[in-house]
Amino acid sequence: MSTAAEHPQDLTLREQARAVAAGELDATELLDATLSRIEERDGPVNSIADVFASESARMLSEAPEGPLHGVPIAVKDMFTLPWRAPRDGALRNLQGFGQGESAVYRRLRDAGAVIVAVTNMHEFGAGSTGHLSVYGPCATPWDTSRCAGGSSGGSGAAVAARLVAGAVGTDGGGSIRYPAAYCGITGLKFTWGVVPPDGYTHGHASLGAPGPMCRDAADARLLGEALAGRPLDQRRATNLRLGIVRTFWEDIDPEVHEHCEQAIERLRESGMTVTEVELQGTEFVRIATVLRLGLEGDPFVKSEIWEEIQGDVSPVGRALAKYLSLAPATALVRTDLVRAQLRRSLARAFGHADVLAWPMVPAPAPPIEDPRVRLPSGEVPADYGNVRQGGIGNLAGVPALSAPCGFTREGLPVALHLVAHWGEDERLLDVAELLEQATERRYVDAVPPLAQKTPA
Amino acid sequence: MVGEDFREYARVALGRMGIEVDEVDLAVMTVAESVYGPEREALLAADFSQTPYEHDLDPSRAPSDAGTAGR
Numbered sequence: 313m314s315t316a317a318e319h320p321q322d323l324t325l326r327e328q329a330r331a332v333a334a335g336e337l338d339a340t341e342l343l344d345a346t347l348s349r350i351e352e353r354d355g356p357v358n359s360i361a362d363v364f365a366s367e368s369a370r371m372l373s374e375a376p377e378g379p380l381h382g383v384p385i386a387v388k389d390m391f392t393l394p395w396r397a398p399r400d401g402a403l404r405n406l407q408g409f410g411q412g413e414s415a416v417y418r419r420l421r422d423a424g425a426v427i428v429a430v431t432n433m434h435e436f437g438a439g440s441t442g443h444l445s446v447y448g449p450c451a452t453p454w455d456t457s458r459c460a461g462g463s464s465g466g467s468g469a470a471v472a473a474r475l476v477a478g479a480v481g482t483d484g485g486g487s488i489r490y491p492a493a494y495c496g497i498t499g500l501k502f503t504w505g506v507v508p509p510d511g512y513t514h515g516h517a518s519l520g521a522p523g524p525m526c527r528d529a530a531d532a533r534l535l536g537e538a539l540a541g542r543p544l545d546q547r548r549a550t551n552l553r554l555g556i557v558r559t560f561w562e563d564i565d566p567e568v569h570e571h572c573e574q575a576i577e578r579l580r581e582s583g584m585t586v587t588e589v590e591l592q593g594t595e596f597v598r599i600a601t602v603l604r605l606g607l608e609g610d611p612f613v614k615s616e617i618w619e620e621i622q623g624d625v626s627p628v629g630r631a632l633a634k635y636l637s638l639a640p641a642t643a644l645v646r647t648d649l650v651r652a653q654l655r656r657s658l659a660r661a662f663g664h665a666d667v668l669a670w671p672m673v674p675a676p677a678p679p680i681e682d683p684r685v686r687l688p689s690g691e692v693p694a695d696y697g698n699v700r701q702g703g704i705g706n707l708a709g710v711p712a713l714s715a716p717c718g719f720t721r722e723g724l725p726v727a728l729h730l731v732a733h734w735g736e737d738e739r740l741l742d743v744a745e746l747l748e749q750a751t752e753r754r755y756v757d758a759v760p761p762l763a764q765k766t767p768a
Numbered sequence: 769m770v771g772e773d774f775r776e777y778a779r780v781a782l783g784r785m786g787i788e789v790d791e792v793d794l795a796v797m798t799v800a801e802s803v804y805g806p807e808r809e810a811l812l813a814a815d816f817s818q819t820p821y822e823h824d825l826d827p828s829r830a831p832s833d834a835g836t837a838g839r
Contacts, residue, residue: 503828504827504828505827505828506828518825518827519827595810596807596810596811596814598804598807599804599807599808599810599811600811602804603808627792627793627796628796630793631792631793631794631795631796631797631800632796632797632800634778634782634787634789634793634797635778635796635797635800635801637782637785637787638777638778638781638782638797639808640812642812643808643811643812646811646812646814646816647811648821648822648825649816649819649821650811651822651825652819652820652821652822652825652831653816653819655822655825655830655831655834656822656831656833656834659830659831659834660834662830692803693803696803696804708827709826709827709828709829733830734828734829734830735828735829
């Protein structure tokens with residue numbers, strides 16, 4: 313492999329790790345080049361909230377040998393770091409987290425990685441678009457007038473723009489998978505509990521899980537192994553059964569629908585058995601996700617912090633926080649019944665299929681200025697459309713992945729949503745890799761216009 | 769609940785909690801209610817009499833009472 317002719321951040325994560333380990337790429341030069349690229353290229357996407365060159369350099373100097381030795385990784389603004397308190401996309405986090413060693417920090421450190429940046433995110437993690445943040449809106453590198461997604465939009469955009477080859481996101485209602493879809497990268501939400509929750513601002517909740525966001529499934533496997541602290545073994549996917557849940561194929565943008573149907577066909581041609589499965593309780597996925605996501609955090613919010621910073625919270629964020637206070641407790645209790653129904657139904661479905669599939673988001677990335685999407689049933693807020701597609705992974709706790717599978721005529725990414733049985737996170741990576749092979753890596757190797765323009 | 773009825777309800781209910789609301793809050797909340805209110809009402813009206821609670825809910829694993837033999 314020659315690295316002289318290309319910027320090191322044009323390499324994949326695994327190529328960077330291999331080159332550093334082989335002595336072909338100097339880790340200090342890699343870190344410097346990464347910081348330079350962030351400085352040169354991030355402006356139009358606004359994916360990076362903070363860099364800290366001296367702390368990154370210290371982390372590199374102390375980095376143990378490991379699978380990610382010397383490789384720069386960006387993390388969402390939700391984790392304690394020894395030198396920085398998380399802010400949750402706001403002036404301060406509401407739970408009172410300070411500096412510290414989050415589990416994500418420890419696992420990256422122990423794998424030899426270097427945390428190079430903290431990424432932008434939707435304010436308090438409360439949105440699927442990423443257009444609201446104390447750091448300003450975050451854009452997809454595929455069209456910088458459009459949303460990067462949320463809430464892990466900065467992680468998605470940073471990887472897609474090739475500022476870093478790997479980033480950590482979190483997913484409490486689809487927040488890794490929506491930006492992965494909008495930015496054309498691969499995002500994995502682990503089974504709930506795979507990564508310990510300490511030092512994660514929403515770690516108290518029963519929905520959220522950190523996970524890897526990378527250009528392709530092989531990189532997501534490498535970063536995912538570091539985060540999970542266990543191997544995510546690769547197995548043949550061609551003999552797996554793919555379950556189609558038709559409910560989640562309804563009211564989808566026609567172009568998105570077509571690309572996802574084609575992806576299913578490619579997987580079928582590659583050897584997977586495709587079957588239709590039904591799930592119960594799907595009509596309440598959206599409202600149950602919104603209620604739980606909005607209310608689970610409330611008991612941990614320190615009112616004095618809220619009082620102090622609410623003047624700097626977006627008007628929409630402030631109003632929605634108040635709106636959730638109106639939700640009747642009976643509705644929240646009923647979400648437990650929705651979860652029970654969905655979880656039992658999913659468990660039965662996994663008796664007939666190994667992996668379930670449907671479109672990740674119902675429409676491509678909406679404009680930052682007006683984040684609504686046009687569906688066959690009419691125009692709706694992007695959040696409203698997205699949460700129906702992704703919330704089931706959080707309500708049930710199952711692993712779920714967003715895999716690139718096409719581009720619209722406007723050049724915006726389209727993604728397929730894959731969902732697996734509890735604890736079978738690696739099966740999703742296996743199927744995503746099969747899809748990459750079946751589509752000759754057209755979608756995971758595509759480079760956004762913004763990343764083509766800037767000289768290396 | 770829609771329109772002025774909802775605005776009045778929000779103003780009074782949040783006021784009793786000591787939460788002040790302004791016109792921007794009410795405008796955003798009215799839109800949110802128009803989007804999510806019908807689904808919340810459907811959830812409240814749904815018949816879950818045949819759905820037992822999952823008393824040992826653990827999101828990291830399959831439900832213990834779903835008949836997942838063979839996995």
